[in-house]
Amino acid sequence: MKSYKGRGIVLHTLKYGDSSLIVHLLTDTGGRRSYMVQGVRSTRGRGSKAALFQPMFAVEFEGLESPRMQMDRFREVRSGLVFRTLPFDVRKSTVALFMAEVLYRLVKESERNEALFDFVWGSVEALDALDEGTANFHLWFLAQLSRLLGFAPGNDYAEGDWFDVREGRYTPRPPRQPPCLTQEEARTLAQLLGCDVRALGTLSLDRRRRVEFLDAMLAYYGYHLDAMGAVQSLHVLREVF
Structure with missing residues (x-):
């Protein structure tokens, strides 16, 4: 087996068997990767390890890979x-759940x-460090993430502009389509x-503005990325914010 060291952010977990997890x-080191974690849900031995694999939790690890x-x-x-x-604030935990699902679908x-x-x-x-503005954090995250995914606005904003999703540009008039x-x-x-x-x-x-903007951003993402689909954590987010 080949070993390597890395850092990771938890996007998704899936129960496997009686005591194991599949962790994405x-x-x-290598973009999105999947790991089998055996015995992590056992009430004996390494049961406490399960606490590491919550949505958007950060981990450091030594991994093992084998062609078999x-x-x-x-x-x-x-x-x-x-x-x-983050683990103790329900508002932040809800935002983290949403962020993890979006990344899991997209990456x-x-x-x-x-x-x-x-x-x-x-x-x-x-x-985790934020003192004010948690209710806006998921909106900021989507806006900033669009830059990393290659479809952020291609021009500067001017007061009164609309935004053409198809062209990815601010425009002084409503787009025709x-x-x-x-x-x-x-x-x-x-x-x-x-x-x-x-x-x-x-x-x-x-x-109202948060809800409408979030819907607009999800439609914006959905236009450019087929993988968005129906975000399951959205209803929880709307209940909290």
Whole structure:
């Protein structure tokens, strides 16, 4: 078996058998990778390891790969970040659940993407450290993630612009063909793209604007990426925010 060290963000877990898990990680070494974790759900021995594999939790690990196995294993795995608030704040945990599902649906490549990984790792750190603006964090995350996925706006925003989803550009007039972001949604997109994550609490978005903008962004993602589908965690997010 070949061993390697890396860092990862938990995107999804699946129960396997009586005591094992299949864990999907976004890693710094090889994009999205899957790991078989045996005995992790056992009430004896290593049962506490299951706590490491919550949505968007960061881990450091030594992995094992073999051409005879369909999935890699962990020789060693431990927490990669010491969280201050994320596991204990239901609002932040809900945002993390949404982020993990979006990434799990979108990231399929098993190739290293340093810029994407660094952004996601940094986003987890920022969410944990955030004091104000948690209700806007998932919107900021989607806006910023569009840059890493290659379909962020291709021009600068001007007051009163609409946003043409098909062309990926702000426009002074409504586009002839849908879909598009309204003037209010286009302004929100520009604000989020230009906003420091630590200043999210200064954005005055009420619940209606958050819901409408989130729907618009999911449609924007869905237009460019077929893998979006129906985001299962969306109803939980809407209940909390």
